[in-house]
Amino acid sequence: MKENLLKENRRAFLKGGFALGGLALLNPEKALSSSLNIQDDGFKISTGPYLQTNFGNSMSVLWITSKNSSSWVEYGEAPDKLDQKAYGKSELGLKPAERLNCIKLENLKPATTYYYKIVSKEIKDFQPYKLTYGETISGSTESFLNPDLAKDEVSFVMLNDIHDRPKSIAHLLNLDKGSKSDFIFFNGDIFDYQTDEQQIVEHMLQPCVDYFAKNTPFLYVRGNHETRGKFAREFPAYFDHVGHAAFSLGPVRFVILDSGEDKDDTHPVYAGIVDFDKYREEQAKWLENEIKRKEFRNAAFRVVLMHIPPRYSGDGHGAIHCTDLFEPIMNRGKVDLVLSGHTHQYKVHEPAKNLNNYAIVIGGGPKEGTRTLTKIKATGKQLQVSMLDDSGKEVGTYVVSKK
Template sequence: MKNNISTGNRRNFLKTGLTIGGISLLNPVIATASPTVADDKALEIAAGPYLQTDFNNEMSVLWITTKNCNSWVEYGESQNNLDKKAYGDGKLGLKPAERLNCIRLKDLKPNCTYYYKIVSKEITDFQPYKVTYGKTVSGAVESFVNPDLKKNEISFVMLNDIHDRPNSIPDLLKLDKGNQRDFVFFNGDVFDYQTDEQQIINHMLKPCVDLFAKTTPFVYVRGNHETRGKFARNLADYFDNVANAAFTLGPVRFVILDTGEDKEDTHPVYADLVDFDRYREEQAAWLEQEVNRKEFKKAAFRVVLMHIPPRYSGDAHGPVHCTKVFEPIMNRAKVDIVLSGHTHTYKVHAPASGLNSYPIIIGGGPQTGTRTITKVVANKEQLKVSMLNDSGAEVGSYTLTKR
């Protein structure tokens, strides 16, 4: 086991702030929280498609248009025969007619390649008894492999604490170039705080779509910085899920926790608009149920992914509360490993008697020299973690064998 520590300092970073294109992101011009686009803008695909999934023989296809549309996905097992069509989940019998599209392809075959194309038809006039359509736009035919949920070996990579540095996404993923991963995991603080839709597109969606997200899904959990800013309440609209979840892929049961903010709820900066203590307690109750599920108990490995680690991230209220509500459950349930971020200091923490009974792997920070990509490969007998810094050197590793 290697255990190297970077010199990145989270608190100093937060004090100095970010500057991109000469504009400080600590003092931005806050855009409206509404995702409405001006009427004079032509119909285009503003972002996407990008894939997300919970690995239940389903795949969610997401994209954003510049106008409200009737949208669907055409897909099939042959590139030349997209014989199936799927629409977004409706409410009360009404199909979506919006700009933000999330369409779930269901009942997919294991270990099968699917080809798909996104299509959006502009709604130019929406009257009670007459809807007028305009231009139709569509994407190129893309493909993905729906994995066999019982596959013998799985792999993924983790990025964390990008903090509105979109170039870090290609910089780090190129260190894994050539490898076929089951998914990419973003473990929070991709953004410094939520400003507007264009920030989400430019600083996350576009680099992901350009690099991998048309063919390989990503999974994403909020960090504490994604809870900040007026547009934070719109964040979930752009993703299939950014909160707690659980799924099984191959020999691994994945449990994802949304750790919320790192300050007390009564802190003046939140202006009486948050309730993260109760939110974490509700997740702890959910976690108690999850660790008693047969899918969790029978898994060869049980991996928890959470932005704020359950220990080793200081004495602020949020981290302390995470330790209080989550750690006892995870210790009793014999969690095998936790992957986190938040501290901006990469480190491998071994199990500690009387504290965490599992290793805690913490990824690095946003600044060059402190950034990391964490690679995980697991089969039925062994789980291996290798963390690289942005120069490609291994700065942390851990290997687990099945208990």
């Protein structure tokens, strides 16, 4: 009898949506039971808030509501004084009125802790000349530190190649529990392919919210698997940014590259609707300009983060294209370190004469025994890399001293 009830509950849960997030992962029987009334729960915050940033004295606050809404963030420098308010970016004079919320708090003070609260007002009916609001809901007051961009030291951890194993996120981050990271970096292939919103929420967003993302931002670049599936084109809407970018924090200039798919654009599985070669070529032009910038040239260390490594990743078309396009530019730019994933075999590759003049550190995954957490810490004098396997054993190290 109980088994039949659980089967019915499971079917109801799948129909009802994803709102229970991490609860379903931690206690599936309780989550399934609770989901019976999911259709009657009304307007709610489905997941979030979660933070992303480009470290330009701004912080993006993201969350998802169960229905379309007018949303904003109340924030300030004290938990009992949220005296500032921010809305999502207007497009053609229209403020957002939807379920996916991304609101950027700008002009923040360096080295300052901010407190914030998300607020959403349900849009019950949207007529041409009459909009009817429903319930207003808000999250709890959370906090984050806006760092001083000129700080003396920066530290972060990298996860890669999770491949739809959401429990790996907490497991790997627990290996560094108690340490303070400026950000968490997801270096691609967190999913096998993109199916729907529920997958994105349950397999990444909610585990991040549960563990760290309300208070510590994450950065994310696509892997080749995030380019696949029927939801791949909707996927970026759930993040502030998942493509190439560059920013400075402390002694490091960071460059993020989107290495795209490892298959040829003409591969039958893509049916003629992708153009990753052109996309990588556009990024190569952008990278040429980036290495000429004073922020890049004057940095104590220059670190590139990209899913498919620019070497040592086989003879697939995408991998070779990355080598041909990016390696010469990174050599000219005197890159110090590249952090990658993709191969599922963790390895530290030393600089190789007449090939890559920089070290390439590749994280492992996704199965138990091959998963890794890569820890990076940089001061003005030294950059240190320590890679741990999922038992906590150090399986790779690398040190770069300032030249």
